[in-house]
Amino acid sequence: MSISFISLLFDIISIILSFILSLYLRFDLRLNLIDREWYIATLVIILTLDILILYFKGMYDNKLMSFFNKCGIILDGIVYSTFVYIMFSYLIKNTYFSRLTLFYFVVFSIVFQMLDKVIVSYIQTSRYKTGKDLSNVLMVGKPDEKILGILHRLSDNKEVGINIIGYISNESGAVNGYDKIGDMLDAESIIKKHNIKAVFIASKVDDINEIINICLNKYIKVYMINDGFDILNLPSEIEIIDDIALTKVKDIYISGAEGKLKRIMDIVLSLIAIVILSPLFLIIAIIIKLDSPGPVFFTQNRIGLNGTTFKAYKFRSMVLNAEEILMEWLEKNPAIRDEYLKNHKLKDDPRITRVGKFLRKTSLDELPQIFNVLKGEMSLVGPRPYLEREIPDCGSYIKYLWRVPPGITGLWQISGRSDVDFEGRLKMDMQYIMNWSIWLDINILFKTIPAVLKKDGAY
Helix, strand or coil: CCHHHHHHHHHHHHHHHHHHHHHHHHHCCCHHHCCHHHHHHHHHHHHHHHHHHHHHCCCCCCCCCCHHHHHHHHHHHHHHHHHHHHHHHHHCCCCCCCHHHHHHHHHHHHHHHHHHHHHHHHHHHHHHHCCCCCEEEEEECCCCHHHHHHHHHHHHCCCCCEEEEEEECCCCCCECCECEEECHHHHHHHHHHCCCCEEEECCCCCCHHHHHHHHHHCCCEEEECCCCCCCCCCCEEEEEECCEEEEEECCCCCCHHHHHHHHHHHHHHHHHHHHHHHHHHHHHHHHHHHHCCCCCEEEEEEECHHHCEEEEEEECCECCCHHHHHHHHHHHCHHHHHHHHHHCCCCCCCCECHHHHHHHHCCHHHCCHHHHHHHCCCEEECCCCCEHHHHHHHHHHHHHHCCCCCEEECCCCCCCHHHCCHHHHHHHHHHHHHCCCHHHHHHHHHHHHHHHHHCCCCC
16 A cells, blocks of 8 residues: 555545544534535535645655645645635535534644644655655765765655665766766666656756756656755755755646646636637627628747647737738837837737727637637646747746746736736746646636726737
């Protein structure tokens, strides 16, 4: 039986025990005093939501997670699941669940789940001591004595559960306690051969960005030991392991279980939107055809996940020879050219049709991108889908922008839209990537509607 399954089982037992204890304190288990069917439904709803939240936040697959991080996830799980339950019960007008019982239930669930994590940690440590469930770790670079001491401490602590298999480096020479198992060029093959779960960067080495990209592509955690190398250009966070503060390259992939949930949400909400908005699609198509000659839809190459190009769909809001008009306009008007170079948009764009102005002001021109979402080329929420010609202006941001699917809406769209310059959009997109969670997506979706209705910064 895996430690992940044991942890999951203990969480289920903890929540059920909390529920029973709450009923005992409030009603002395006299079930004739309550609506039994609704109380059972309450348990099922909160239990299911709580376990799903813990699962999506990595409670059952991150062995290096500290106890305090686990406590934070437990709090998130029970608070969010209870909040959703309360909203649902008010929505269906069923509020017969005792508020005092619910309070007991929440408190006991938090306490019992934290206690069960202590028990699971003890079981896990016992398995580590016998050599079971250890995570293989690769050391990158030849460490000095100071770094070596930190590595020995982490490796010797059976509560951490790591097995440092050796190090790779272009330098020769022995290292106390660890064998050199290859050069830097061998990184990818060694990672695959030994099923590496984490990489410790122990010294400054060449081609480190290439190795980090390999790790991120394979969902392998990357830690910097002490002053391994300059991380100013990398999104990072501090993680405490065995009371040692390690700098960890932030997981800037929308991946794993949460990534699957994001994709499911995209599909479900897109299908619902298409059904509800289909009459509006038809009306807009007719108006576009009546307003100016040309097709209803406009397609344009945009940069998607992993740097691939795709055709983004929009309702046509410009005249047919838009690019020629733009080049001529920029050539004749230096001030306008400066505005375009700064914002990559024009406030008074001569290419936009009468209907196009309304569509852009209300963001209705972007509705067809729902079909891009269904095809998996975009997401409902994400960074702006950038044009191919904008790649040079994205600079060092581009390698991170390519790691997530672009979105119809995002932080930029709810924070001023076209009033934000190009550099500001890039920074907002990076902020989204570095802080992504499914809850952030939901928050942005809710804020998008009032932002569109206000029409701030839209042109």
